Structure formats: C-alpha cells, structure tokens
Amino acid sequence: MTSTRTSATSTPEDLFGRAIAARLNAGVHTVPHDISERLRAARMQALAQRKRELTHTVVVDSGGSALLGGRGWWQRALAVVPLLLLTFGLLTIGLTQEERRTAELAEVDAALLTDDLPPAAYTDPGFAQFLKANAAAAHQ
Template sequence: MNRNEDILSTTEADQFGLTAAALLRQGTQSLPTGIKDRLYAARLKALSVKKPEKVRIAQPVLAGSSGSWSIGSRSLWDNVGWVAPLAVLVFGLIGIAQWQQDSRINDIAELDVALLTDDVPPDAYADSGFLGFLKNGPLAESDQESLSSAKTPS
C-alpha cells in the first residue's frame, strides 16, 4: 500500500472530524444521565490539564501590507539589537583614533615650541656636528684636559 494513500487531505480530515462529532453527539443522547455526568466531568478534567498551544503567526519583518513592525511578539528593536553594540564599537574606535591623532599633534606642537623658544637657533639642529654632540653628550673631563693641553704649547 502506498503511503500517500494513507494520508488524508485537509478537506477530507475536516469532513471526517465533523462526521465523527455528529455520530458521538447522537450516541450520547441515548446514554443514561449518570454516564453523561461522568463523561462531562472527565472532559472538564482533561481540559484543565491540557497545556495551551502556542500559535505562531508569521508577520512581515518590516512594515508591509499589515503595517506591522514586528514578528509575533518580537519588536523591531529585538530584531536589530545587535546594531547598538556594533555602533558603540565603531564610534569607540573612531574616538580612540581621534584622541591619538590629537595627542600626536600636541606632542609635535610642544616640540615646536621648545625649538622656537630655545637659545640654540633652529639651523644648529641641521648641523652634523651638533647632531654628533647630541649623540655623544658633553665632553668628559679627561677629554677637556687633553684638548686644553694640546692647545697650549709646552
């Protein structure tokens, strides 16, 4: 037997349910009152224990034909909630880059002010002898004595 033959279509299933309900209604009319009362109590007990079914209604994400901005109980902010942390990250990185650039500009400005207010003229910094002086530092005392003895004839 083919499995497709075992499955009822939606209309056939609805028709079967209506027919079964009608037959049960006719059968309960001929039952004694005590049995009817027990069946009614059992039905109420079964309905009180039954868990409610969750029905999911699919709605468009953005405003569509219904004009709704949600899917079920989820709002637009729940759907795009990941955007807020991403925006904070991007603006934070932009802020850090701006702060570093301002810091570099301030350092360069301090250096310019030091060069312009110093006693040494700016041309001296381009002199190769001055760069050697800065690398080696001031002459040691032994170097100064040897230079002074070399200058004075003995």
C-alpha cells in the first residue's frame, strides 16, 4: 500500500500525481489480475524513471558552479534588495516632506514675528472682522 503523505516541499505536479494514484488505487480490486499485473509493472518502470531523473538533476548557474536544487544564499540576499530600496525611498520621502513642513512653519513664524502687528492681533475676533470689512471695501 502507498501512503498519501504530503510535505511542505511538494510541488503541484506531485500533489496531482498523488491524487491520481489515490483515485486509481480506489478501483484496484475490480480490475482483472492480468491487467493489474501490467499496471504494477508500468508503475515500477515509471518510478524507476522518476528516480533516475531526480538523481541527474543538476543546475548550473551563470558563474559555472553546480547547485543541487534550490537557490544560492546570494540570490536570496539579492531578493531582499528591492525591499530595502523601497524602505529607503519611503523614509527619504517622509523626511523630505517633514523638512518642507518645518520650513513652511518657520516661514510663517518669521513673517508673524517681523510684521508690524503683534501676533495677538491675529487671534482677536474683532481684527478678523476688520480684515473682512476692508477686503470687501477694497473690492467695491
């Protein structure tokens, strides 16, 4: 009997193959003996072919060194580079905007302090009314 054990490294092809094998094994008792023996022999040949393919799997990277499956540590490290660049860019944008806001506030503060009117005049409700009345009179 075969086990239907799956692991975290199973590929979709492996899972599909296991599902088909389970489906075929479900009706194994209804197949005549000679057919089941031919199927068993074909299964053994397929497994032997699969084992030969797995033992010959060698990937050669651009540097010429052979890797036995998976990616090298430097490739995984390079995969982090876009995330670092994005983080750096967002921090730079945030700091630039904060500097602009600070410069604008400093400019307003400097204008208030160097103006002829005292800063308390801008908070006076009567002064705001006076400015509105003068603005309306200037437009007439």
